[in-house]
Amino acid sequence: MSLSFNSRNSELDGIYAALFSAGEAIYAELKKGSGLKFAASGNESGDEQIELDIIADEAFFKTLSQDNHVRYVVSEERPGLSKLSDGPYSIALDPLDGSKAALIGIPSGAIFGVFENAEVAKDFNGQNIISGGFFVFGMNLEAYFADGPDVYKGLFDQDAGTWEIIALPDAMPSADILAINGANQLVWDQWLQDHYLSLLDTKNGTVKPYNMRWFASMVSDLKRLLLQGGIFAYPAANRKGYERGHLRLVYEAIPMSFLIRAMGGASTDGDQSLLDVPVTDLHQKTPVFIGNADKIADIEAAKRGN
Ligand SMILES: O=P(O)(O)OC[C@H]1O[C@](O)(COP(=O)(O)O)[C@@H](O)[C@@H]1O
Numbered sequence: 001m002s003l004s005f006n007s008r009n010s011e012l013d014g015i016y017a018a019l020f021s022a023g024e025a026i027y028a029e030l031k032k033g034s035g036l037k038f039a040a041s042g043n044e045s046g047d048e049q050i051e052l053d054i055i056a057d058e059a060f061f062k063t064l065s066q067d068n069h070v071r072y073v074v075s076e077e078r079p080g081l082s083k084l085s086d087g088p089y090s091i092a093l094d095p096l097d098g099s100k101a102a103l104i105g106i107p108s109g110a111i112f113g114v115f116e117n118a119e120v121a122k123d124f125n126g127q128n129i130i131s132g133g134f135f136v137f138g139m140n141l142e143a144y145f146a147d148g149p150d151v152y153k154g155l156f157d158q159d160a161g162t163w164e165i166i167a168l169p170d171a172m173p174s175a176d177i178l179a180i181n182g183a184n185q186l187v188w189d190q191w192l193q194d195h196y197l198s199l200l201d202t203k204n205g206t207v208k209p210y211n212m213r214w215f216a217s218m219v220s221d222l223k224r225l226l227l228q229g230g231i232f233a234y235p236a237a238n239r240k241g242y243e244r245g246h247l248r249l250v251y252e253a254i255p256m257s258f259l260i261r262a263m264g265g266a267s268t269d270g271d272q273s274l275l276d277v278p279v280t281d282l283h284q285k286t287p288v289f290i291g292n293a294d295k296i297a298d299i300e301a302a303k304r305g306n
């Protein structure tokens with residue numbers, strides 16, 4: 001086993017080992033250039049899949065099915081819950097986040113959340129998550145995750161085949177950086193268009209506006225966010241298919257929000273923390289704003305109209 005990590009809950013040790021071993025397998029495929037073309041299939045959300053999406057999904061199922069603590073797995077790439085055992089914990093997965101970015105060499109990754117007391121879709125919520133984080137498949141294989149309130153970075157040593165895990169400070173930096181797909185600006189609600197322009201306001205050239213970053217790969221944007229600070233946003237837009245944004249609550253928004261909260265940050269769908277949004281469907285979409293707590297509070301205030 002290449003991971004030696006002791007969770008504050010020792011029952012999770014095998015789950016981490018399974019997740020990290022799948023991350024290694026997917027990264028090895030990506031480095032070979034495997035699966036970097038469109039597949040004939042689509043996923044539950046109607047997105048086009050690339051072959052590596054399917055390879056990644058199968059890699060996680062292979063390793064997680066060997067741990068008898070895993071009850072259900074919900075994956076972006078599968079329609080319903082898959083039952084693996086009668087164990088106490090369930091896993092939510094985006095097995096390959098940023099797959100279209102991967103096609104052009106931008107770092108992709110995978111997102112995971114570990115939930116307790118999950119039996120049906122509504123249980124995969126922000127109260128039941130106990131671990132959440134993501135891998136980045138970039139120049140190196142990295143992991144960023146919150147084990148309960150404790151935040152860690154993992155770096156895979158490709159020569160030794162082992163992971164170095166280091167604790168991260170539980171406070172994130174707070175640069176004025178915005179990660180958003182501005183292509184939808186004209187179809188955002190008016191309050192968001194106004195708030196966006198306020199972040200870019202130079203006050204006649206006297207003030208530095210927010211800087212802009214958009215990898216179109218949530219894991220890459222969240223890595224930058226937790227290392228530098230700012231705001232990551234994928235809002236709703238008045239455009240067919242984007243009425244609830246683009247990102248999925250259970251396996252993208254909640255795990256990332258859990259991690260960022262452990263670093264002192266916050267999240268919102270515009271009205272409430274993403275960790276408080278009721279889950280009605282495993283694949284439901286939600287508007288997403290994640291970042292420094294004061295910046296997220298400003299977004300909620302802008303939506304309320306003050
Ligand atoms: O192409 P857009 O609209 O910029 O969307 C990019 C967003 O979609 C995602 O790629 C999510 O979609 P996938 O999980 O299907 O890869 C995010 O990683 C990223 O933030």
Ligand SMILES: [Mg+2]
Pocket residue numbers: 094096097098218252
């Ligand atoms: Mg994704």
